[in-house]
Amino acid sequence: MPATVGDVVKCLSKMIDVLHENKEYLTELDSAIGDADHGINMDRGFQAIAKKLPELGNMTDVGAILKACGMTLITTVGGASGPLYGTAFLQAGTALVGKQELEPGDLLVAGEAALKGVVMRGKANLGDKTMVDALTPAIAALKEALAAGANAAEALEKASIAAETGMKETIPIQARKGRASYLGERSIGHQDPGATSSFLLIRTMAEIAHDTGF
Ligand code: ADP
Ligand code: MG
Numbered sequence: 001m002p003a004t005v006g007d008v009v010k011c012l013s014k015m016i017d018v019l020h021e022n023k024e025y026l027t028e029l030d031s032a033i034g035d036a037d038h039g040i041n042m043d044r045g046f047q048a049i050a051k052k053l054p055e056l057g058n059m060t061d062v063g064a065i066l067k068a069c070g071m072t073l074i075t076t077v078g079g080a081s082g083p084l085y086g087t088a089f090l091q092a093g094t095a096l097v098g099k100q101e102l103e104p105g106d107l108l109v110a111g112e113a114a115l116k117g118v119v120m121r122g123k124a125n126l127g128d129k130t131m132v133d134a135l136t137p138a139i140a141a142l143k144e145a146l147a148a149g150a151n152a153a154e155a156l157e158k159a160s161i162a163a164e165t166g167m168k169e170t171i172p173i174q175a176r177k178g179r180a181s182y183l184g185e186r187s188i189g190h191q192d193p194g195a196t197s198s199f200l201l202i203r204t205m206a207e208i209a210h211d212t213g214f
Contacts, residue, residue: 002101003152003214008065009057011208016046016053018204019197029193033180037079038193045077045085060100066093066110080178081194084118084131091117104152104214107205111139111159122177129175129187131194138163138202152214156206163199170195 019026019042026039049056049072056065070090073082095113096106115135124130141162145155170192175181180192208214 001213002103003212004101005057005060005062005065007208007212007214008062009053010212011205012049012069013053014204014208015201016050018200019043019046022200026193026197029191029196032190033175033183033187034193035179038081038197041077041079041081042197045073045082048072048076061097062099062102063093063095063097066096080122084122087117087121088114104146104155107152107156108143108146111142115139124177127173128177129170129173129180129192130177131198133170133192134163134166134195134198137166153206153209156202156209160199160203160206163202167191167195167199
């Protein structure tokens with residue numbers, strides 16, 4: 001079944017909860033190689049989305065909803081992650097403008113646009129120890145699974161597994177972008193906070209897709 005605006009709002013609502021539950025964990029990861037605020041930043045941004053959720057649920061255009069989320073993240077979150085995730089949601093929303101419901105293929109269109117936005121804004125390459133290291137393999141896995149005929153829930157499950165692997169692969173490598181790169185070799189041995197939040201967001205999408213029969 002296609003995903004409705006109601007399903008999108010359900011997904012946003014779960015993202016809000018998941019980031020709130022992981023606020024300390026993400027902040028702890030950022031305390032090792034950054035400035036101990038990633039969980040605080042993500043929670044602040046998604047709590048601001050939470051305030052707008054009733055209003056967003058009354059909208060009919062999925063693209064417009066995601067764009068509103070992006071603007072909210074950009075305007076409420078300081079730090080690198082606000083503009084980066086904000087751009088991801090803005091670009092995903094722009095790619096879906098006019099859609100009142102989503103087919104599985106729309107996930108790929110939105111995901112590719114989101115990743116492209118993050119890369120354009122942050123200029124990180126794969127292996128720089130950033131959220132790009134979780135997002136890139138996730139979108140590739142999504143694409144492969146959909147091409148093989150998977151439904152949205154199955155394809156997102158594959159994307160979630162790929163994001164988790166990419167997240168773990170940030171541990172042994174040195175950061176080359178963002179605040180963690182200031183540490184040079186001392187960034188080695190720690191999991192990237194942004195790759196971790198990206199994995200959590202994709203896992204949430206997979207769970208909602210499964211629950212809603214998408
Ligand atoms: P800040 O680093 O400004 O304190 P956050 O702590 O909220 O912001 O976010 C840090 C995360 O942002 C990093 O773990 C990394 O994944 C991501 N990040 C930082 N710079 C970039 C970049 N140029 N491109 C992609 N992701 C980045
Ligand atoms: Mg930080």
